[in-house]
Amino acid sequence: MQQSKSAPVLIVGGGPVGLGLACDLGWRGVECILVEQTDGEISHPRANVENARTMEMCRRWGIAEAVKKAATPADYPHTVVYVTSMRGYEIARIDRPTHGGNAASPASPERTQRCNQLWFDPVLKQRAASLQSVTLRYRTRLEGFTETAEGVVATMVDLMSGERETIEARYMVACCGGRSPVRGQLGVPLEGELSLGYPINIFFKTPELWTRHDKGKTAMNFLVGPEGLWGNLTALDGRELWRLTLQGTTTYRDPSTVDVAREISRAIGCEIPFELMSCQSWVRRDMVASKFRYGRVFLAGDAAHQHSPAGGFGLNTGMGDVFDLGWKLEATLAGWAGSSLLDSYEIERLPVARRNVGEATASFRRQALQGTHAILEASAEGAMERAQIKDYVIAETTRQFVSDGIALGYAYAPSPIVCADGTEAPVFDVQRYTPTTYPGARAPHAVIDGGRSTLDLFGRGFVLIKTGSALVDTKPLLAAARQRGVPMTAYHLPGLEIAELYQRPLVLVRPDGHVAWRGETAPADPLAIIDRIRGAAGA
Numbered sequence: 001m002q003q004s005k006s007a008p009v010l011i012v013g014g015g016p017v018g019l020g021l022a023c024d025l026g027w028r029g030v031e032c033i034l035v036e037q038t039d040g041e042i043s044h045p046r047a048n049v050e051n052a053r054t055m056e057m058c059r060r061w062g063i064a065e066a067v068k069k070a071a072t073p074a075d076y077p078h079t080v081v082y083v084t085s086m087r088g089y090e091i092a093r094i095d096r097p098t099h100g101g102n103a104a105s106p107a108s109p110e111r112t113q114r115c116n117q118l119w120f121d122p123v124l125k126q127r128a129a130s131l132q133s134v135t136l137r138y139r140t141r142l143e144g145f146t147e148t149a150e151g152v153v154a155t156m157v158d159l160m161s162g163e164r165e166t167i168e169a170r171y172m173v174a175c176c177g178g179r180s181p182v183r184g185q186l187g188v189p190l191e192g193e194l195s196l197g198y199p200i201n202i203f204f205k206t207p208e209l210w211t212r213h214d215k216g217k218t219a220m221n222f223l224v225g226p227e228g229l230w231g232n233l234t235a236l237d238g239r240e241l242w243r244l245t246l247q248g249t250t251t252y253r254d255p256s257t258v259d260v261a262r263e264i265s266r267a268i269g270c271e272i273p274f275e276l277m278s279c280q281s282w283v284r285r286d287m288v289a290s291k292f293r294y295g296r297v298f299l300a301g302d303a304a305h306q307h308s309p310a311g312g313f314g315l316n317t318g319m320g321d322v323f324d325l326g327w328k329l330e331a332t333l334a335g336w337a338g339s340s341l342l343d344s345y346e347i348e349r350l351p352v353a354r355r356n357v358g359e360a361t362a363s364f365r366r367q368a369l370q371g372t373h374a375i376l377e378a379s380a381e382g383a384m385e386r387a388q389i390k391d392y393v394i395a396e397t398t399r400q401f402v403s404d405g406i407a408l409g410y411a412y413a414p415s416p417i418v419c420a421d422g423t424e425a426p427v428f429d430v431q432r433y434t435p436t437t438y439p440g441a442r443a444p445h446a447v448i449d450g451g452r453s454t455l456d457l458f459g460r461g462f463v464l465i466k467t468g469s470a471l472v473d474t475k476p477l478l479a480a481a482r483q484r485g486v487p488m489t490a491y492h493l494p495g496l497e498i499a500e501l502y503q504r505p506l507v508l509v510r511p512d513g514h515v516a517w518r519g520e521t522a523p524a525d526p527l528a529i530i531d532r533i534r535g536a537a538g539a
């Protein structure tokens with residue numbers, strides 16, 4: 001056994017969530033070690049979608065442009081179609097106007113992108129590796145851990161040499177995916193369904209597939225046959241890489257039993273030349289851990305919640321965990337957090353995970369179209385069946401593809417570190433995002449000087465936004481923050497539009513960009529506000 005190494009934070013798992021946390025902690029200058037059992041190479045495509053919120057995080061870490069460059073080309077549409085085959089009947093078409101490209105959006109300085117993990121994870125990895133306080137250790141597997149009064153002692157094995165060593169950390173974050181060994185050792189109960197189905201992914205290469213049919217460039221193509229929905233053909237790089245997911249009622253456990261050429265021909269409507277990259281089966285799950293924190297150990301990403309890919313919420317919900325946890329770890333290690341700040345991680349993130357997992361499962365179930373015997377026919381009956389499916393698809397499944405509310409509209413309310421102001425919570429809408437400074441919500445985006453976003457002001461410490469009249473006093477809150485050692489900066493953003501958007505003359509924003517408190521005037525007891533938002537209420 002080698003001598004022990006130590007770091008304030010140990011991250012287990014180098015998928016997008018572990019790497020995202022390393023980026024966030026590294027951006028904050030917090031020392032951390034990330035261990036990953038593989039060599040970090042990704043050969044099979046999984047998550048495709050980074051929603052606007054994930055892109056806002058990438059913007060903060062300085063990699064939004066790199067992600068966009070690695071994503072499908074800016075002019076590649078994010079359109080979804082339902083078809084009998086790519087050369088067959090088009091049943092329905094759903095456009096996604098807030099997705100892709102670089103055009104300005106009123107809701108966010110960033111737009112949803114399609115950058116598969118094949119390219120997204122390496123961008124995160126490169127950024128994490130460039131940060132001084134981050135150590136990345138590949139081919140290193142966590143074998144087990146014990147918790148002590150001061151932290152966690154974790155045993156690692158170097159998979160190249162076989163040597164064992166221990167790493168001591170004050171906190172450990174398990175970002176080790178759906179089969180998390182940390183969750184296993186802790187015996188965390190899971191809520192939900194172990195399996196919603198056993199699909200299979202066929203990953204293949206064929207250039208400019210859109211030249212072989214009349215549907216144009218599309219991102220997701222749902223394939224409907226007499227048995228109902230049977231597959232989903234997804235554009236990966238917008239050039240030559242594709243994924244055909246067979247996802248009907250069939251249970252696919254063994255890829256070698258699948259006739260790949262036949263399935264691809266059926267999807268396209270004719271034989272095409274292709275190169276098979278890989279073929280993998282996987283399990284569609286609906287699971288949420290019943291706890292996200294055990295003492296000094298936290299669960300994040302798929303280790304904490306596993307979603308059906310419908311809606312593309314898995315990776316994005318995991319990145320939301322990172323944004324919530326990163327600053328809380330920093331504050332605790334820096335000494336200005338109250339003793340319950342870290343408790344708020346589970347209180348804030350568990351309901352979001354439950355809602356997103358539930359929405360993904362409901363979306364998956366809504367996809368299961370009834371089989372229709374005449375759907376492939378040119379007859380009047382066939383046309384009627386296709387029209388009925390179109391109406392159903394547009395009415396029932398659009399929310400799966402346009403989910404700005406899920407991406408940007410979640411609020412941490414109630415939360416012990418958010419100061420509720422007695423106003424009514426805005427109605428949550430999966431599809432639509434309505435900007436609000438309701439306490440707990442993400443503070444809205446507005447363009448400020450030189451084309452920057454209000455969001456560019458957030459991240460390092462708390463930010464007190466003053467809008468409208470210069471008469472409102474920011475000093476009491478700033479003085480109280482100073483007294484407690486809480487980093488806080490104030491900005492005055494004059495202008496009617498921002499005053500209207502921010503709804504109150506004073507809005508206090510947390511390092512993760514969520515509203516902690518808002519008011520018409522300086523609070524009567526500013527220290528009480530500061531103690532609440534740093535997790536020391538009652539101190």
Ligand SMILES: Cc1cc2nc3c(=O)[nH]c(=O)nc-3n(C[C@H](O)[C@H](O)[C@H](O)COP(=O)(O)OP(=O)(O)OC[C@H]3O[C@@H](n4cnc5c(N)ncnc54)[C@H](O)[C@@H]3O)c2cc1C
Nearest residue numbers: 013015016017037046047048142176177301302312314315
């Ligand atoms: C087919 C498919 C399609 C998907 N599509 C989407 C989508 O469109 N949008 C979306 O948002 N999500 C999608 N997802 C989900 C998405 O891929 C996951 O949510 C995401 O990868 C989770 O990231 P993670 O970092 O939490 O876990 P993972 O990506 O699973 O990473 C965990 C890492 O931990 C490592 N590890 C495990 N145990 C140890 C150990 N003992 N020691 C060291 N390292 C360890 C693993 O090697 C792995 O690299 C999809 C998933 C699938 C299966």
